[in-house]
Amino acid sequence: MNQKTKIMNWSKKNNQLEKSYVMDDFKQAIQFVNKVADLAEQKEHHPSIHIHSYKNVDIRLTTHDQGNKVTEIDQEMSREIDEIKKQM
Numbered sequence: 001m002n003q004k005t006k007i008m009n010w011s012k013k014n015n016q017l018e019k020s021y022v023m024d025d026f027k028q029a030i031q032f033v034n035k036v037a038d039l040a041e042q043k044e045h046h047p048s049i050h051i052h053s054y055k056n057v058d059i060r061l062t063t064h065d066q067g068n069k070v071t072e073i074d075q076e077m078s079r080e081i082d083e084i085k086k087q088m
């Protein structure tokens with residue numbers, strides 16, 4: 001297995017699930033991030049989020065309370081974030 005393993009359409013690297021999304025424009029990127037923020041608050045599980053190049057959103061998921069490891073909650077959240085994107 002190579003260092004960067006594909007899990008669904010997320011990459012697993014350095015004990016994090018990572019995915020980059022390209023939105024239509026800056027406003028949509030902000031809206032997407034706000035929806036992910038609502039989910040994070042609901043689940044009390046908070047991803048690292050990087051908005052850059054005006055419409056690109058990079059998301060990284062890991063569980064700090066488990067020593068920064070990818071857990072079932074990260075897997076679950078990755079699916080839910082994909083669903084948020086799908087519904088936009």
Ligand SMILES: C[C@H](O)[C@H](O)[C@H]1CNC2=NC(N)=NC(=O)C2=N1
Binds near residue numbers: 044045046062063066
């Ligand atoms: C008390 C609170 O629920 C915890 O500290 C939560 C907050 N958000 C979190 N987010 C992430 N990504 N990992 C955690 O372990 C975590 N723990």
